[in-house]
Amino acid sequence: MKRHNQAGFTLIELMIVVAIIGILAAIAIPAYQDYVARSQMSEAMMLTGGAKTAVAEYWMQTGSFPTSNASAGLSAAASIKGQYVASVELTASGIVATMNTSVSTPIQNATLTLTPTSAGGSVTWTCTSSADAKYLPAACR
Numbered sequence: 047m048k049r050h051n052q053a054g055f056t057l058i059e060l061m062i063v064v065a066i067i068g069i070l071a072a073i074a075i076p077a078y079q080d081y082v083a084r085s086q087m088s089e090a091m092m093l094t095g096g097a098k099t100a101v102a103e104y105w106m107q108t109g110s111f112p113t114s115n116a117s118a119g120l121s122a123a124a125s126i127k128g129q130y131v132a133s134v135e136l137t138a139s140g141i142v143a144t145m146n147t148s149v150s151t152p153i154q155n156a157t158l159t160l161t162p163t164s165a166g167g168s169v170t171w172t173c174t175s176s177a178d179a180k181y182l183p184a185a186c187r
């Protein structure tokens with residue numbers, strides 16, 4: 047009588063592998079979504095760079111901070127935009143970058159505000175946002 051050795055996985059082994067994959071996915075998917083939101087929010091920080099320079103130059107020339115894009119010599123707010131940022135506007139409170147609606151859900155329509163302060167002959171920036179701190183670029187945390 048011949049015995050056939052069968053090689054393969056049992057149902058229990060397969061169920062354990064599926065459970066492990068499910069646990070890993072439950073951890074990895076939210077972490078990836080947070081990563082995507084942070085990368086989208088970093089575009090707002092990048093687009094404010096030109097406005098920060100314009101504000102600093104205006105302050106050096108006049109001793110005060112500009113209150114509009116036009117007064118700082120910048121383009122209109124709606125024309126300073128990116129793939130994820132709807133506009134970058136200069137207001138009395140500082141530079142406000144507004145996210146658009148085609149971004150990750152937690153940061154849709156969120157704002158990133160950079161507030162200038164004069165300190166000993168230079169301009170320092172304070173970063174605030176309407177989004178959760180975990181979505182902010184490292185320079186804002």
